[in-house]
Amino acid sequence: MGTTERLDDADRKILALLRRDGRRSYADIGREIGLSTPTVKRRVDHLESTGVIRGYAAVVDTARLGQGIEAITEIYCADRTTPSDVVANLAGIDEVVSAVTVSGEPDAVLRLQVDDVRHLERVIEDLRHRPDVVRTRTMIVLSVLVDRPTALGR
Template structure:
């Protein structure tokens, strides 16, 4: 990192330590190649719930699945966006079926990821 920003290792360490103390940096992560682990399918599922469903129930009924990476509760239609990983298409269908059975789900729409881009990687990754 020091080389990339043109500073000494000691200067970068001081700055990173300071950012951690301030709570700006909250942790560090590892990048995982899920395809090499057999979880090559990535998708987003829009979830719609009955109007009286509390946010806590949406989170509770979706986060209990190992395939669920992230849950975003959102304003408007749909009510939540679920980031999923699955082994294959059959497994993805099973996960979606299980999600549909939880809580007051009134509808879903699933979008499969074909490729992705992130600020960190600066390149397109194929799914």
């Protein structure tokens, strides 16, 4: 594990603004929070170099791409399966858009994006044939009520 970064209010404000719009200019951010453009750039560079900001991404409407179904799949693995084993078992399954280990019964919970139910069935069958995967449990997402980046300082 890396070291924990201590953020001041200005860093928190910068992160909040970048979460809402990662393409926002340093000048615009600086105007909103009362810092100069070079100061904002220096702070963002520091947040990037320390790994607080891991990257930037486009938010894609997958339904417009024909990937109209999202599913949540719990995977249950053989004894002594490590998180790195789980990651290895997910290799090559592009439909997995997110995977987390959790407390409780499942070893991991996956978020899947697929075209249709048949596509989902093929992905689940693929998962079930992976080494270490003993069983799965899948739920189809009916609607997304909240989907936002994580917030700091809760």
